[in-house]
Amino acid sequence: MxxxxxxxxxxxxxxxxxxxxxxxxPIEEAIVAAQAEVPHSNYYTEPYSEPLRRLISEKIGIPQRLIHINAGSELILRQLFDRFGRRVHLLTPTYPLFPEIAERYTETRLAPENGFSFDLATLEVPDGTTMMVIVNPNNPNGGTFDLTPLPDLLKRYPATHFLVDEAFIGMTGNSVAHMVPRYSNLLVTRTFSKAHSLAGFRVGYAILPEPLADDLNIHNDAYPLARPSQAAALATLQYExxxxxxxxxxxxxxxxxxxxxxxxxxxxxxxxxxxxxxxxxxxxxxxxxxxxxxxxxxxxxxxxxxxxxxxxxxxxxxxxxxxxxxxxxxxxx
Structure with missing residues (x-):
């Protein structure tokens, strides 16, 4: 359980x-946009939240096809762990959901005497690891990692999927979402719950390699978001x-x-x-x-x-x- x-x-x-x-x-523009959609809630949104995927694509410069949207990033994380979570390596302490939903996991401890910082250039991923998880900024301590070594790690461990959870990227840190088209083993997840104050609207998304994004989109609910949720996310993105x-x-x-x-x-x-x-x-x-x-x-x-x-x-x-x-x-x- x-x-x-x-x-x-x-x-x-x-x-x-x-x-x-x-x-x-939420900002006032998001509240107004959500309220305006309530009377139209007898209608579905556009399939696969196409307007929101298009706007995200424009904002971060990623092909729309690589974007998967769902009702909260936790649901997306569970989908990814279902596929790649057989042997997971974690930087701990971390988001407690991850050790709970991994089939098995190993860990590299972040030390309090170092302020929970860690040099990713020194990371050793155990043999057989199916997914390496980096939470940036990290939860629960709120610090960031320097992800400059990430391209080398992606090349050094081609059989391992690297999941970079950017739930708090709206607060600080450098995103690696732009790197996804170049690496078939890089997965990035994000949410509107944190910096954008839309936790109750349940809007999350991922930037994924094309085959995986296609697979999740094809096998997902064609209408993952309620109309007010989609409207709030669209409005919030336009007032960054x-x-x-x-x-x-x-x-x-x-x-x-x-x-x-x-x-x-x-x-x-x-x-x-x-x-x-x-x-x-x-x-x-x-x-x-x-x-x-x-x-x-x-x-x-x-x-x-x-x-x-x-x-x-x-x-x-x-x-x-x-x-x-x-x-x-x-x-x-």
Whole structure:
């Protein structure tokens, strides 16, 4: 049974810092566009979300045929793991869905003493690996990898599919989506859930080699998105300048929150997104999370036995909610 480590909180009315949900609502243009489509919801969208695929193609300079859209990137990730997830290599800690849905996996640990950074030029992929997963920016720590060594890795391990999950690329980092047409073993996944604030609309997409993109599109629901979801995604893509202005605020709130935690004696680790890892040791993160839940603040321990019981991933909320979180934490500590 799949755990709910990245799920939950939808019915919780307090302050949520546990998921990687953007604390800001969708931009107004996306809301208006979605509302306008509701009266037309008795009609399907265009097959395979063709208008959205076309706009994505124009924005990132990738042939439209290489783009696959589905109801959230998790569904796409599961499709890819169904095909290539027999023996997976992970850079851990990572998105907890991956070790859950891989048939078998090996790992290269990212060290906290190095700020969870890693030089991909030193990566050794075990023999027989069917898929190597790189999350960039990485979840749960929010740092980025220098992907300059990726072309060499793709050539050195031609039998291994390299999945680069760019869920948070709207926040920071350099995309490798433009490389997909040149490498038959490179897969890139993205979502509108993070920087674009459309988690509840469930819109994800992948840039894939032509045979795989064709296969997924042919065997997928011809109408993967609801009309409001497609409209919100289209509108959001056309106002990327607004998204990037909001990214500046999110990163600023995150830096302030991390600094305030450091002032309380909590160790935090470098991030370029709106979430970060924090070590509350000697306090037990599970105990702190339980006590915070009793005070209407929802957060979860990381539950990584290698890192220890003090670790939590902290996602920034709005500044006033961050202030409340810090007030409660001061009382508990």
């Amino acid at each position: 799949i755990s709910l480590s990245e799920k939950g909180g939808s019915g919780f009315e307090g302050i949520k810092l546990l998921l990687c949900e953007n604390p800001l609502p 300048d607004k998204i990037q202005k909001r990214v500046i605020d999110l990163r600023d709130w995150t830096r302030r929150l991390a600094g305030d935690l450091e002032a309380l004696g909590v160790q935090t680790y470098p991030t370029e997104t709106y979430f970060f890892l924090a070590d509350f040791a000697p306090y037990n993160a599970a105990d702190l999370a339980r006590q915070m839940r009793e005070r209407n603040i929802f957060i979860k321990p990381l539950n990584d036995p290698v890192l220890g019981s003090g670790f939590m991933r902290v996602t920034t909320a709005l500044p006033e909610d961050n202030a409340r979180f810090l007030q409660v934490l001061r009382e508990l500590l």
